[in-house]
Amino acid sequence: MALSTQEILQIALDMAGFTEIPGDTAVYHPGEGLTKALVGIDLDVPELWIAKQLGFDVAISHHPKGGASTLNFPEVLYRHIEMMVEHGVPRDVAEEAMRDRIWDARCHAQIANYDHAPSFARLLDLPYMNVHLPLDEVGRKRMVRVVETLGPDARVQDLVDAFYEAFGEFRHAETQIEVRVGSPSNSLGRVVVAHACGTNGGYPVAKTYFEHGVDTVIYIHCSGPDSRRLKEEFEAKGKNLVVTGHIASDSLGINPFIAELEKRGLEVVRVSGVLPP
Ligand SMILES: [Fe+2]
Ligand SMILES: [Fe+2]
Incomplete structure (x- = not known):
């Protein structure tokens, strides 16, 4: 069975129990009819070229590699605040603890060359996405x-x-x-x-x-x-x-996702650090 990038993303969201796409997760170049996926912790531009050469039809990175994942990354840092509150930390104290990190992340998001890797995926016409928070x-x-x-x-x-x-x-x-x-x-x-x-x-x-x-x-x-x-x-x-x-620890979240993709008939190759379960 073949999947689209949207269906692959939905599988990850469902596994995490998320109803929305988090700020650090994105489809950079969409595709459908996908049957052979390269999955790695860091798939950058050279890995896109390798994926293309080796006949993969989608590259799935864990870490954010540009686009909305880079621009909206600071949004997911607020989860630290929610988690601290759930563990009994007063909200104002939790917010204070994250203030500098969120500020720094916002500055970084504005610095980053957010379209670098996605532009190469378009050039190669290779479907490309990253799934970060759902797998974590x-x-x-x-x-x-x-x-x-x-x-x-x-x-x-x-x-x-x-x-x-x-x-x-x-x-x-x-x-x-x-x-x-x-x-x-x-x-x-x-x-x-x-x-x-x-x-x-x-x-x-x-x-x-x-x-x-x-x-x-x-x-x-x-x-x-x-x-x-x-x-x-x-x-x-x-x-x-x-x-x-x-x-x-990243592999701990990635492997159940790979298992789901394989269950749906996708051929998956693990690279860039993903350890066997
Ligand atoms: Fe992770
Ligand atoms: Fe990580």
Whole structure:
């Protein structure tokens, strides 16, 4: 069975439970009758040429590569605010924690050459799209389901073990799940999987969780400077930051989507970091 870019997008939205296309997800060059998809975490211009040469009829990137995904990216960062509020952070405090990151993202969106990659997809006439937040949401829910299996006496190491046990993506990764702040022997306490919000919330969001009763924050990635600051300020307070690894964790959301595409008869090849499930 052949699919259109719109149908492929709808599959991802349905899987995430979204009724609208999020700001970081877009079809750059539409197509229909698609049967052979190249799926990768980063499919840029050179990869479009390769896809064309190798006979793929659609390129699906996870990360945003221009167009509406780049211009509207700041919109998805507001999910950090909603997630903090759901975890008991007062709304004004949550908004303050994200103020600088949203400002910076808005500036970046206006800087970016948003039509670079899409223009080449048009030139090659190769259907091209990216699916970001919906797949991160699929990955987040998978992680949350594992967290929910852990009892009140669980240690941080139990969480790490449970993730490795549950997910081939983590076992197959060349990166490790890191306890970046805190200790594997610490009590796990209250946990938040702070993922599927555009990008990680860095120092300000983790700090806000720690100051409002969360003991363990899970990010899929976090910068050196932000991790260091959190370590300096919160390790002595028994708080934990678990960083699961970017590519492994993105794969966690991408693989169920690939399985759905394959179920509908699409031939899919994984490249650019997507790990086997
Ligand atoms: Fe992702
Ligand atoms: Fe990512």
